[in-house]
Amino acid sequence: MQRRVRTRTIAVVSALGLMGVLGGCGVGGGSSDVTLKLVAADYGDSAANSSKKYWDDLVQRYESEHPDVNIDVSVYSWTDVDREVKEMVDAGNPPDMAQIGAYADYAAEEKLYKVGDLLSIPVQADFLSQLATAGEVNSVQYGMPFASSTRLLFYNKKLFREAGLTPPQTWDELAAAAEALQDLGVKYPYALPLGPEEAQAETMQWLLSGDGGYSDITSTYSIDSVQNVQTFTWLKDELVGKGLTGPVAPGKLDRAEAFAAFAAGDVGMLNGHPSLMEIAGKKGVEYGMVPTPGVDGESPTTLGVADWMMAFNHNGHRDQVGDFLDFVYSEENVLDFSRDYNLLPVTNSASRAMAASAEDKDLKPFLDQLPTSELYPVGNTSWATVNAAIKKEIGKAVAPNGSPEGVLGGLQATATRAENAE
Structure with a gap:
């Protein structure tokens, strides 16, 4: 099993001027039209x-x-x-x-x-x-x-100035900034989109910042690892439970809605990809971007x-x-x-x-x-099943009566079954 990513590009001939000799053979092959x-x-x-x-x-x-x-x-x-x-x-x-x-x-x-x-x-x-x-x-x-x-933490510069804040580098600093933004009356101090549209992205970004991830060093699923449970317990207790993620339950908030709210000036911070620059810029939002905060400092790894x-x-x-x-x-x-x-x-x-x-x-x-x-572990045929389960279930981990350990354990069981079915 391996970890994978999402995007597109184009390659080039080497600096030595090698002429693209095909891995197979020449283009002609006797065929035409x-x-x-x-x-x-x-x-x-x-x-x-x-x-x-x-x-x-x-x-x-x-x-x-x-x-x-x-x-x-x-x-x-x-x-x-x-x-x-x-x-x-x-x-x-x-x-x-x-x-x-x-x-x-x-x-x-x-x-x-x-x-x-x-x-x-x-x-x-x-x-x-x-x-x-x-x-x-x-x-x-x-x-x-x-x-x-890739993903970076976007923040609203105007709101940060009004609250006297600097961009966070750690989880504790992010939570403190969210509290200050809440006191300022910001609708979504930190937008946490764990809705079904792209919950797997927000989830993985947070797991990586907590020194975890979907799989371990041997590429075996480790969704219910100690680190991952600690990450979602922190999210539930320190952000969601304190009302710092806005009026919409994270499990009901989709990425597109969170991006639109940021462009409307209603979000203090959220994880975003490059397209958010254009979305926010068109609405005149003055934004900044910094690496994702981690437990003790800047997250060493981001989502690709x-x-x-x-x-x-x-x-x-x-x-x-x-x-x-x-x-x-x-x-x-x-x-x-x-x-x-x-x-x-x-x-x-x-x-x-x-x-x-x-x-x-x-x-x-x-x-x-x-x-x-x-x-993402897209090189594994089980990923489609696991991805769908994450989108459906992960929001429950931070719900008022939710159990991070229980939800992540259930997802791990789904992953194990999907792996064994291959």
């Missing part, structure tokens, strides 16, 4: 910034240099894309490529190409190491990271999330798919996508370029967190 089907997720929030525009431009540039290869791209919302791909696979008609949220189930069913059989050596080697590892099943990479993000590209082996066309993906993961294309959607590159080359660019200074704090980030 090949059509490759790609299903992709939409990272935009309207037709004006739909991912369709990004793919249309990229495909046009690729096809102009490869007249015998056509790329047919279908873009779906995140609500629909995973289901659409599953229905295609179940019907025996999978796309050649899919850019979605998880790959492990398809890899376990031997439906995917190995990344080493697709990409040129320089491109495969350019993936950030922890993301490449997150794309592995049984030490073989099947998932190609496509986009990524990645989305995935994968290639199905049903239709063949390995060489054409590999050549197209080499192009997708060029430094230029990875940077363009990351900048368009406030995401982090998944390659070393694009990450270095972003770190050195004044254009990307707003993303640099998140980029700095990526090398030490911890990913």
Whole structure:
């Protein structure tokens, strides 16, 4: 079992000028007029910034240099894309490529190409190491990271000034700041979204800050570890129980609602990813960002999330798919996508370029967190079951009559059953 992440990017040819020799063989292969089907997720929030525009431009540039290869791209919302791909696979008609949220189930069913059989050596080697590892099943990479993000603590600078506060570095400082914000009349001193939309993210962020996580050093689920129980006991007693998390019960508060409340000026602090910068900025909220507070100081690890590209082996066309993906993961294309959607590159080359660019200074704090980030265990086929259980149950751990030990123990039992069922 391994830890994984969520995001997207593009790779580059090595500085030595190696020409993308495919892990399989040359692109020609004697075929002509090949059509490759790609299903992709939409990272935009309207037709004006739909991912369709990004793919249309990229495909046009690729096809102009490869007249015998056509790329047919279908873009779906995140609500629909995973289901659409599953229905295609179940019907025996999978796309050649899919850019979605998880790959492990398809890899376990031997439906995917190995990344080493697709990409040129320089491109495969350019993936950030922890993301490449997150794309592995049984030490073989099947998932190609496509986009990524990390988390920081956002705080409302205006409210902090009015309360005479400085950004917290420890849990105790965070609780003290929340009390001061409560005294100021702030609606959500600390917003704790443990609702079903993305509870697994907020949960993992807190577990990591308490020196825990979803799994231990051997990649075995450890959801009910001593550290994790202590973390949720602290949350229940010191934040939720003292009314410092706002009028909506954490188990009923979704991330999108928490972000909207922050943009409305009603939240003092919350964990956020890069998209919150734009959401808050559009509403004129003056915000600051700092690393996640931990028990005794800045948390040594933050949550990393990645989305995935994968290639199905049903239709063949390995060489054409590999050549197209080499192009997708060029430094230029990875940077363009990351900048368009406030995401982090998944390659070393694009990450270095972003770190050195004044254009990307707003993303640099998140980029700095990526090398030490911890990913969801998405390389394990049991993760889908565990993820769904966390979203459904974790809010009960901090409810007035809730038991952190009982809820985390139940989740551990679910994880164990899911593992044994594989």
